[in-house]
Amino acid sequence: MSLLVHKKALVTGSSRGIGRAAAIAFAKSGADVAIHYRRQREQAESAAEEIRAMGREALVIQAELEDPAEVNRLFDEIGETWGGLDIFMANAAASAFKPVMELKPHHMERTYRLLVDNFVLSVQRAVPLMEGRGGRIITLSGHGTHFTLPRYGNIASAKAALESLTRYLAAELGSKHITVNAIAPGVIGTESEQFYMGDNLEAFDAACRSATPLGRVGEPEDVADVAVFLASGLARFVTGQTLVVDGGLTLTSGPFQQIFGI
Numbered sequence: 176m177s178l179l180v181h182k183k184a185l186v187t188g189s190s191r192g193i194g195r196a197a198a199i200a201f202a203k204s205g206a207d208v209a210i211h212y213r214r215q216r217e218q219a220e221s222a223a224e225e226i227r228a229m230g231r232e233a234l235v236i237q238a239e240l241e242d243p244a245e246v247n248r249l250f251d252e253i254g255e256t257w258g259g260l261d262i263f264m265a266n267a268a269a270s271a272f273k274p275v276m277e278l279k280p281h282h283m284e285r286t287y288r289l290l291v292d293n294f295v296l297s298v299q300r301a302v303p304l305m306e307g308r309g310g311r312i313i314t315l316s317g318h319g320t321h322f323t324l325p326r327y328g329n330i331a332s333a334k335a336a337l338e339s340l341t342r343y344l345a346a347e348l349g350s351k352h353i354t355v356n357a358i359a360p361g362v363i364g365t366e367s368e369q370f371y372m373g374d375n376l377e378a379f380d381a382a383c384r385s386a387t388p389l390g391r392v393g394e395p396e397d398v399a400d401v402a403v404f405l406a407s408g409l410a411r412f413v414t415g416q417t418l419v420v421d422g423g424l425t426l427t428s429g430p431f432q433q434i435f436g437i
């Protein structure tokens with residue numbers, strides 16, 4: 176596939192999980208990719224190696240995205256190296272998984288700084304790099320934004336803000352031919368799913384398989400391929416939308432499903 180030939184893409188949090196799969200899918204579609212990571216240098220380097228083996232360029236940039244100075248450094252480096260950017264996928268996320276009633280101010284501050292405040296700063300830095308080339312901004316929401324999940328209120332409320340910002344930015348940036356869309360994954364098998372579910376992982380995955388019309392837990396590549404679509408010319412008239420990628424999980428209703436099997 177050559178949907179993204181000559182494109183320059185930055186994916187935050189692409190050392191592992193969905194971000195890594197998206198970075199590799201962008202490269203398979205012809206893009207050069209900046210792999211960003213926070214702690215996992217080895218994994219980031221191995222993603223970059225995979226991309227270079229396809230004949231594409233890969234940058235590897237470390238940055239703690241809770242820190243605005245580091246956000247600025249990340250975009251400075253992209254600007255100095257490439258002089259422009261076509262695709263910005265804001266994928267990095269982290270949260271304290273706790274009931275809302277147990278959240279401390281610093282839990283919310285950290286998650287909101289990463290997912291909301293510094294996302295806005297990132298877009299403010301990315302857009303000048305997209306000037307005159309159109310552009311694609313892709314955010315990651317999640318089904319916890321519209322449904323309640325245990326211990327998920329901190330990140331889910333930040334993602335709700337992100338979905339709203341996705342719509343506002345789409346309206347503001349349309350005249351620059353920049354589209355802004357969100358992907359809302361359902362349950363995707365990554366390290367963060369393992370961390371969130373802990374000892375319940377196996378039972379949870381089995382329950383998800385039976386409640387999902389497509390009959391399985393999602394893989395990072397399921398989300399990555401949708402990111403390629405949104406990043407490509409195929410999605411040229413799609414903006415401000417949140418695309419649910421969950422195998423149909425959120426279509427089913429627990430009690431009905433248990434009794435009638437649908």
Ligand SMILES: NC(=O)c1ccc[n+]([C@@H]2O[C@H](COP(=O)([O-])OP(=O)(O)OC[C@H]3O[C@@H](n4cnc5c(N)ncnc54)[C@H](OP(=O)(O)O)[C@@H]3O)[C@@H](O)[C@H]2O)c1
Nearest residue numbers: 188192193212213214215240267268269315317363365367
């Ligand atoms: N997995 C799911 O079921 C699911 C469901 C709904 C939504 N999502 C969303 O999809 C996205 C990817 O999820 P995932 O499961 O692939 O995540 P993941 O495996 O937890 O990976 C998170 C990535 O974000 C980076 N990161 C975390 N905190 C950071 C910080 N403060 N500064 C810079 N980078 C930071 C990590 O870098 P290091 O590894 O280098 O530390 C890592 O690359 C997230 O936005 C998540 O909320 C996932």
